[in-house]
Amino acid sequence: QLQLRESGPGLVKPSETLSLTCTVSGDSVYNSDYFWGWIRQAPGKGLEWIGTIYYDGGTYYNPSLKSRVTISVDMSKNQFSLRVISVSAADTAVYYCASKLTSKGYGFDVWGQGTTVTVSS
Amino acid sequence: SYELTQPPSVSVSPGQTAGITCSGNNLEQKYVCWYQQKPGQSPLLVIYQDVKRPAGIPERFSGSNSGNTATLTISGTQAVDEADYYCQAWDSSPAGMFGGGTKLTVL
Numbered sequence: 001q002l003q004l005r006e007s008g009p010g011l012v013k014p015s016e017t018l019s020l021t022c023t024v025s026g027d028s029v030y031n032s033d034y035f036w037g038w039i040r041q042a043p044g045k046g047l048e049w050i051g052t053i054y055y056d057g058g059t060y061y062n063p064s065l066k067s068r069v070t071i072s073v074d075m076s077k078n079q080f081s082l083r084v085i086s087v088s089a090a091d092t093a094v095y096y097c098a099s100k101l102t103s104k105g106y107g108f109d110v111w112g113q114g115t116t117v118t119v120s121s
Numbered sequence: 122s123y124e125l126t127q128p129p130s131v132s133v134s135p136g137q138t139a140g141i142t143c144s145g146n147n148l149e150q151k152y153v154c155w156y157q158q159k160p161g162q163s164p165l166l167v168i169y170q171d172v173k174r175p176a177g178i179p180e181r182f183s184g185s186n187s188g189n190t191a192t193l194t195i196s197g198t199q200a201v202d203e204a205d206y207y208c209q210a211w212d213s214s215p216a217g218m219f220g221g222g223t224k225l226t227v228l
Binding site: 035037039046047048049052054060061062063064096100102104105106107108109111112113114 | 122152154155156158163164165166168169170171175205207209211213214215216217218219220221222
């Protein structure tokens with residue numbers, strides 16, 4: 001059974017870089033059947049898709065975040081990661097990693113429990 | 122970027138049918154998914170490919186997508202269905218924007 005778990009610092013200073021990791025268990029991050037994604041939710045707000053990555057490293061980003069976001073895959077650790085540069089208070093949110101099958105029209109059907117990141121000095 | 126519009130809130134009486142809409146330009150040309158999120162929980166996929174239910178999702182959840190509007194319908198709404206609901210649209214690439222979300226109140 002596929003499971004995902006987010007990890008990373010809960011507090012990041014303004015202008016610094018936010019780095020989170022999603023550890024995949026129950027399957028391989030190299031499985032070509034899946035896309036891997038990051039989604040966030042600011043306090044009291046809705047879901048915001050950040051980006052999606054495929055096992056071959058192909059990435060797709062939300063245009064509003066594209067200039068500050070990088071998603072990567074680490075096959076050796078069976079993980080994928082999120083990096084957001086130049087953070088501000090607006091990046092304070094619960095960050096979720098999730099997976100979806102590659103078939104067209106599938107949604108994110110496996111989610112991590114989410115990790116809270118606060119941007120504050 | 123592609124935008125999806127949902128009503129902020131919908132109210133329904135127990136046992137009645139709730140409809141939550143999601144609007145976007147030529148939305149019928151995309152696949153729509155729906156998620157349910159309860160307080161403090163991760164989102165749960167309840168509809169994918171416009172109309173399909175994942176295993177374990179009750180039959181009272183159904184979806185449709187036509188023209189510029191997709192609709193999540195909950196028949197015989199129960200108190201346990203009270204939650205926030207989000208639509209998400211996918212085109213040929215795995216880029217999926219979310220709607221703003223709808224708070225469903227069962228009263």
